[in-house]
Each structure stands twice: as C-alpha cells, then as structure tokens.
Amino acid sequence: MDDEALVEQIRRGNREAFRLLVLRYQRPLFRFLGLLGFDAASREDLAQQTFLSAFRAIADFDPRKGRFSTWLFTIAKRHASHERERAHHRHETPATEATEALSRHPAPDPAEAAALAQRVRLLDAALRALPGELRSTFLLSQINELSLEEVAAVERCPIGTVKSRIHRARERLRLALATRETS
Amino acid sequence: MSSCNDIQEKIARDESLSGAERAHTIACESCAAVIADFTLLEAALRTFGTAVPAGFVDRVMAGLPAEGTATPSAPRRWVPLTVAYAAAVLAVLNVGGFLANVFTASVALGGTP
Numbered sequence: 001m002d003d004e005a006l007v008e009q010i011r012r013g014n015r016e017a018f019r020l021l022v023l024r025y026q027r028p029l030f031r032f033l034g035l036l037g038f039d040a041a042s043r044e045d046l047a048q049q050t051f052l053s054a055f056r057a058i059a060d061f062d063p064r065k066g067r068f069s070t071w072l073f074t075i076a077k078r079h080a081s082h083e084r085e086r087a088h089h090r091h092e093t094p095a096t097e098a099t100e101a102l103s104r105h106p107a108p109d110p111a112e113a114a115a116l117a118q119r120v121r122l123l124d125a126a127l128r129a130l131p132g133e134l135r136s137t138f139l140l141s142q143i144n145e146l147s148l149e150e151v152a153a154v155e156r157c158p159i160g161t162v163k164s165r166i167h168r169a170r171e172r173l174r175l176a177l178a179t180r181e182t183s
Numbered sequence: 184m185s186s187c188n189d190i191q192e193k194i195a196r197d198e199s200l201s202g203a204e205r206a207h208t209i210a211c212e213s214c215a216a217v218i219a220d221f222t223l224l225e226a227a228l229r230t231f232g233t234a235v236p237a238g239f240v241d242r243v244m245a246g247l248p249a250e251g252t253a254t255p256s257a258p259r260r261w262v263p264l265t266v267a268y269a270a271a272v273l274a275v276l277n278v279g280g281f282l283a284n285v286f287t288a289s290v291a292l293g294g295t296p
Contacts, residue, residue, distance in 0.1 A: 013250075015244065015247065015250070018244070018247070019240060019244055022239075022240045022243050022244070023240055026235045026239055026240065027235055030234065030235050035228070040234075040236070044236055044239065044242075047239070047243075048239075048242065048243055048246060051243045052243070052246055052247065055247055055248075056248070119223065119227045120227055120230055122227075123224070123227040123228065142228060163196070166196075166197075167195055167196050170195055170196075170197070170221070170224070171195050173224050174195070174217070174220045174221055174224050177220060177223055177224055177227065178216075178220045178223075
C-alpha cells in the first residue's frame with residue numbers, strides 16, 4: 001500500500017496504518033537526524049516529535065503538493081532547527097556521532113578497526129564543518145528517499161541550487177577524507 | 184573522449200559514466216583514486232545514524248493522542264470556529280445582561296423602561 005493510501009486510512013481512524021508509516025520512515029528519519037549530528041537521545045526525541053506532529057496534522061497533508069516523505073522531512077527539519085536553536089541557547093555541544101557509529105560497527109581486526117575509527121571521526125568532523133544549507137541538502141539527498149525535486153521542496157530552493165550544494169558537499173567531504181587518509 | 188576533469192566531475196556529481204569512461208577509470212590512476220575516495224565516503228556515511236532503538240514504533244504509538252480526543256481527519260478550523268461561536272454567544276449574553284441591568288436600574292429609579 002502506498003503512502004497516500006495509508007494517509008487516507010489514518011484519516012478514517014485506522015491507527016495501524018500510521019504504525020506502518022512509522023515503520024516505513026523511522027530508519028531514514030533516524031539516519032537523517034544522525035547525520036545532522038544529533039546524539040541518540042535527541043534523535044529519538046526529534047523522531048517522536050516529527051511523527052506526532054505528522055499524525056496531528058495529517059488532515060493538512062495534500063498529496064497534490066508533494067509526496068508524504070517530502071512533507072515528513074520538512075516537519076523533521078523544522079523540529080531539528082528548533083532543537084539546534086535551543087541547544088545553542090543552552091550552550092550545549094552535541095555528542096559525537098562518531099563514537100556511537102563505531103560502537104555499532106565494530107571492525108573484526110585492530111588495524112581495520114583503527115582505520116574505520118579514523119575515517120568515521122574525519123567524516124564526523126567534515127560533516128560538522130559543512131555550512132548548514134550544504135549539510136542539510138546533502139543529507140536529504142543521501143537518504144535516498146528524496147528526489148532532487150523533493151529536496152528542493154524541503155529546502156525551498158531551485159533544483160539547480162540543490163544539485164550544486166550536493167556536488168560541493170560531496171567534494172568537500174571526499175577531500176576531507178582523502179587528505180587526512182594520505183597524510 | 185572525456186578528459187580526466189570531466190570524468191571526475193561526473194563522479195563527484197554521482198552521474199553515470201559511459202562504457203569508455205568506465206574503462207578509462209580503470210586505467211587512469213587519478214580517476215581511480217577519485218572513485219576510491221567516493222567509495223570510502225559512501226561506506227563511511229552508511230555507518231552513521233542508521234540504528235533505530237528497539238520499541239521505538241510502540242513508543243510513538245503510545246504517545247499519540249487517545250482515540251476520540253483527536254480525530255486526524257477533523258478540519259483544523261473546527262476549534263477556532265467553536266471558540267468563535269462561544270465568544271459570540273457570550274457576547275450576546277453580555278449585551279443581554281447589560282440591557283437587563285439598565286432595565287432593572289431604570290425601573291428601580293421609577294423611570295419607564
């Protein structure tokens with residue numbers, strides 16, 4: 001059943017249809033939030049807020065204006081921005097995603113583990129160093145759920161800008177990894 | 184035949200390469216290195232933030248408004264309209280009360296209503 005059919009079911013009061021949507025999008029949503037630099041606790045809070053907001057506003061979703069995934073990631077992005085502002089006011093530094101990623105992907109031998117650890121830390125630092133709009137656009141495209149048109153809708157910019165941002169982000173990340181790996 | 188710059192630009196843009204271009208990347212050290220870099224980048228990206236905590240979907244479902252308290256299909260203007268009607272009723276009652284008070288005061292003072 002496609003997203004729009006599930007939304008119709010939810011509007012008719014079928015909560016199990018909403019569960020299916022959560023199951024379908026929880027992974028890309030956690031991935032998006034993780035790549036934005038939120039720690040595990042914040043990721044869960046933000047993902048919950050996103051799904052709850054989507055449920056409450058499901059009557060407002062209009063499939064003629066775009067896909068459900070675009071709408072959902074727009075909500076997630078709004079919550080993420082608010083959380084960033086709140087964290088900034090609290091002067092908090094986000095916990096490193098690199099440590100968590102490494103604990104989830106232990107490498108079999110020490111040499112490989114060290115190389116992976118180095119790579120993940122470099123990537124973490126490089127992602128954090130990207131300007132906000134570059135990082136957000138790049139991550140939305142990396143989710144693989146959003147097309148260029150959909151990323152443009154979430155980011156509210158032309159498709160050409162999306163392409164250019166993705167290209168610049170990829171190049172910066174590649175150079176960050178390549179330079180350090182060879183040094 | 185595309186130049187190394189053109190090919191590397193395509194790789195950076197994640198665009199598909201032609202057969203000749205793919206063959207070139209095997210022979211050319213510089214282009215092969217760029218492909219290796221991006222493969223490394225994509226592998227590293229895959230390690231990030233993919234884990235969904237156990238029981239997450241159940242916690243989301245438990246956090247939804249209780250059934251009957253919020254209907255997803257309910258038009259959003261329902262609440263404002265109700266508030267508007269309530270305000271209108273109160274306004275009418277207030278005006279009525281005010282007129283009643285004027286009437287009572289007028290009678291008490293011996294005037295004609």
